[in-house]
Amino acid sequence: MLIANPHASLKPYPADLRQIMNMAAAEESLRWLSAWDRMSSEPTPIHDLPDQASRLGVAQILVKDESVRSPLGSFKALGAPVALLRLILRRWPAHDIDPTQLIRGAYASLVKDFTVISATDGNHGRALAAAAKSVGCACVIVLHANVSAEREEAIAAYGAKIVRIAGNYDASVEEAARLAAANGWEVVSDTSYDGYEDIPRDVMQGYGAIAAEAIRQLRAPVTHVILQGGVGGMAAGVISYLWERYGEKRPTFIVVEPRQADCLYQSARVGYPAKATGSVDSVMAGLACGETSPLAWKFLNESVDVFMTLSDDDAVAAMVTLAAGGARDIPIVSGESGAAGFAGLAVLCADPALRQEVGLDANSRVLLVSTEGATAPQVYRELVGESADAIIAHQIAHQTAYQTAHRQRDV
Template sequence: MLIANENATHKAYPNVLQQILSIEKAAESRSWLSQWDGINPGATPLVKLPALATALGVGELWVKDESARSELGSFKALGAPIALVRLILRVFPEQRFEANSLLSGEYRQALADFTVISATDGNHGRGLAAAAKSIGCRCVIVLHANVSIEREEAIAAYGAEIVRIAGNYDESVEKAASIAVENEWTVVSDTSYEGYEEIPRDVMQGYGTIAAEIVEQTPQAGPNESAFTHVFLQGGVGGLAAGIASYFWEVYGAQRPAFIMVEPQQADCLYQSALSGDAAKSEGSVDSVMAGLACGETSPLAWKFLKESVDHFMTIEDGAAVDAMRILASGKNQDIPLVAGESAVAGLAGLIQILKSPILAADVSIDANSRILLISTEGATAPSVYAELVGETAEVVLHRQKAWHSRDVA
C-alpha cells in the first residue's frame, strides 16, 4: 500500500525544528564519534548499482552501506553512544567530564555505579551495551519474545545484563520504563513518549552522521539541490528517518529530495500516522522478519519531523524484503555484492514494488531520470537468520564482494 502525505511541504527547514535537530549539533556528535574506537574510521561506503538501476528503469541507484560502520554491523552504533555521552554530561555537570574522554573510558571508576536500561529489537541495545562498556557504566537490556538468541548473545557479549519478557517490542519498552523507576536507573531509548524527549533527540542527532557523509560523498545536482531526487527511508519508530530527513531538509531547504517511508505491513505505525495526521499505533501484529522495523508505536518526537518532510508512506510484505536481500547479495550483472540484513532492505523492496506499477511510479514521480538513494542500515546482525533467508552465509557474500573489489582494482 502507498499513500501520498497531504501534509508534506517543500520549504525552508523550520526554525522550531532546527532547535531540536541541527547540522551544528550533528557535527558535534560526529566529532565525538570519530574519537571512539567502537566505530571504524572514516565514512561508510556509498556505492552505485548501475546494473540494477538499468534493470529497474531508473537513472541512478545508490546505497549507503551501514554494515561497515563498526563491528556492531549497523547504524545503531551512531545513536546510543551519543545519547549516553550527552546524558552523562547532563547528569554530572560538576564532574566536568570531557566527551571524548568518556568514550575512551577515562572516567570508568567514577561511573561504575551509574546504570542505564533500554528495550531493543537488537541493534540499539547492542550499540548501547558497547558504549556503556567503553564508558564503564552498567547496562541492562530488556528483550521481547521475538528477539533471537543470537542477537541476545551479541548484546550480552558487551557485558550487558539481559532481561527477557514474553511480550512484543512495545511491551518491552514499558517493562524497561518500570524497571528504571523501581531502581532509579535511566532509560536510554530511541523512541520518545510524553515527558521523555531529550534522549531520543540525542539518538536521532547521532544518525545525522549518515546524512553528513552522504552530502560530502556526492556532488550537488545544482544550486542547493541534492544529488538525489528520491530517498527511501526505513520505518521503525521513525528515529533514523527523522535524523536523516531533517539533515537533508536543513541543507537543501525547499529543494530537498522526496522522501518515501517504507514499513512492514504488520508494523505500519508511521503509515497510520500519515493517515491520522498525528503519531499513531500500528494496526498489525508487529511481528515481522524485518525485526528492526517491528515497532508498534510512532515516536512522537520523530513525527514532528516526518509529518511534513515525508512525501509518501508505504508498506511491504516480508517476502519482498527477503527478495531484496538476495538481490543485493547476488551482485548480478557486475554490481558490487552487498550484505544487507532484513531491516536494511526495506527501501529497495519498496522501490521494486513501486516500479512494478506504472501508476504508482507516476504517483511518486519516479522515472528513467530519477536518482535514488537507499540506506542499507545493517549487515548480517543475526548471521544464522541471514543465511537462512538469503540461502548463503554473509561470509560467502563478502568473499564475492572482495573479488569484485579486486577485479575493479585490476
C-alpha cells in the same frame, strides 16, 4: 500499500525543528564518536548499482552501507552511544567531561555505579551495551519474545544484563520504564513518550551523521531518498539534516515499513503519531515497532512525501538481490531491515502507476541506506541461502575484478 502524505510540503526547515535537531549537532555527534575505538574511522561507503538502476528504470541507485559502520553491524552505533555521552555530560555538569575521552573509558571511576537500561529489538540495545562497556557504566537490556537468541548473545557479549519478557516490543519498552523507576536507573530509549524527549532526540541526532557523510560523498544531490522506519527515529535524523541543508529544494522523501508494523503509515493516515494495525511481528526485526515516536513524527509529518508498507517477502527478495550483485553491481550484505529501502524501490518501480505517483523516472537518482548487515547471521544465511562471509568474499572478488578492468581500460 502507499499513502501520499497530505501534510508534506516543500518549505524551508522550520526554526522550531532546528531548535530540536540541527546539522551542527549532528556534526558534533559524529566528531565525538570518531574517538570511539568501535567506530570505523572512515565514512561508510556508498555503492553505485548501475545494473539494478537500468533494470528498475532509474538513472542511479546509491546504497549507503551501514553494515561496516562498526563491528556492531548497523547504523545504530551512531545513536545510543552519543545519547549516553550527552546524558552523562548533563548528569555531571561540574566535571568538565571531555566526551572524546569519556567514550574511551577515561571517566570509568566516575560512572561505575551508574546504570542505563533500554528495551530493544536487537540493534539499539547492542549499541547501548557496547557504549556502556566502553564508558564503564552498567547496562540492562530488556528483550521481547521475538528477539532471536543470537541477537541476545550479541548483546550479552558486551556485558549487559539481559531481562527477557513474554510480550512484544511495546511491552518491553514499558518494562524498561518500570525497572528504571524502581531502581533509579536511566532509560536510554530510541523512542520518545510523554515527558521523555531529550534522549531520543540525541539518538536521532546521531543518525544525522549518515546524511552529513552522504552529502560529502555524493557528486550531485539525489532526487529521491527512501528510508526504512521502525519508530521513525532514523528517518527523522536523516531527513532533518537533508531538509535543513536543501530547504525547498530537498529530495522526495519516501518511508517504508513492514505491513504488520505500519505505525508510520497509520500516523500519516490520521495526521498524528499512531499505533500499528498489524501483529507487529515481521522478519524485518528492527522495523517491527507498534508505535510511532511522537518526537520523530514532528519531523516526518511535514517532510515525508510518501509512506508505504512492504511484505516480508519483499524484504527477503531485496536481501537476495543485493547479495547477488551483478556484472557491474557490487554484492552487498544487507540484513532484513537493512534491505527494506531497496525493497520499497523495487515495489515502486514494478508498477507504472506507483512510479508516476512518486515521480520515479529515467532521470531519478535514488539514495538508499542499508541500515544493517547480517546482524543475525543464522537468519541471514537461511533467507539468502549463503552466509554473510560468503557474500563478503564475492564482494572482495568483485572489487578486485572491477579495479583490474578499470586499470586495463585506463592503460
